[in-house]
Amino acid sequence: MACSASTLITFDDLPASIYEGSGLPIPNGYAGLQWNNFMYFKPGGNPLVTQSGYINGVVSADNVAYNNLGTPASFSGETFDLNSAFITGAWNDGLQVEVRGFQGGSLKFDRIYTVDTTGPTFINFDYIGVDEVSFNSWGGLAHGYLAFGEHFAIDNITITAVPEPSVFALAAFGGALLMTVRSRK
Numbered sequence: 001m002a003c004s005a006s007t008l009i010t011f012d013d014l015p016a017s018i019y020e021g022s023g024l025p026i027p028n029g030y031a032g033l034q035w036n037n038f039m040y041f042k043p044g045g046n047p048l049v050t051q052s053g054y055i056n057g058v059v060s061a062d063n064v065a066y067n068n069l070g071t072p073a074s075f076s077g078e079t080f081d082l083n084s085a086f087i088t089g090a091w092n093d094g095l096q097v098e099v100r101g102f103q104g105g106s107l108k109f110d111r112i113y114t115v116d117t118t119g120p121t122f123i124n125f126d127y128i129g130v131d132e133v134s135f136n137s138w139g140g141l142a143h144g145y146l147a148f149g150e151h152f153a154i155d156n157i158t159i160t161a162v163p164e165p166s167v168f169a170l171a172a173f174g175g176a177l178l179m180t181v182r183s184r185k
Contacts, residue, residue, distance in 0.1 A: 053117030057088030057153030070149030092140030
């Protein structure tokens with residue numbers, strides 16, 4: 001079996017916004033994934049968010065991603081393993097974040113994590129063999145910042161691509177299987 005290297009998604013190589021501290025959509029194709037309702041920005045450039053969990057959620061300088069408007073967000077692609085990430089509540093302590101992993105539209109993983117605004121929570125997902133991961137956040141109590149909803153910040157996502165079996169490998173396996181069946185007869 002082939003071994004694949006892990007990919008660390010930091011959002012730090014994405015272009016800065018014209019207005020520092022304002023969010024931009026994560027472009028489809030970034031890190032080989034399709035992004036739905038995820039934005040990114042550099043929180044240190046916006047005075048409004050320097051007093052929030054966004055600034056505390058930055059693990060690798062400078063950018064952090066978040067769920068736009070505090071609504072559900074997801075990313076998808078070819079089959080991959082979701083290894084880990086750092087998640088921080090943007091405005092609410094005790095924020096609940098449900099993370100669901102799917103393969104071919106079927107739910108494989110469904111867990112709820114509780115995060116705060118004071119610092120990032122490292123989550124070791126171990127969602128093996130998924131092609132879509134969705135995030136839904138709710139609840140918690142405002143930390144004392146201006147409360148703008150149930151946003152979360154996410155940084156340093158680690159995924160591993162799962163290699164698709166090559167046509168040659170499948171043909172070789174089929175040939176070996178056929179020879180085994182014939183030798184038994």
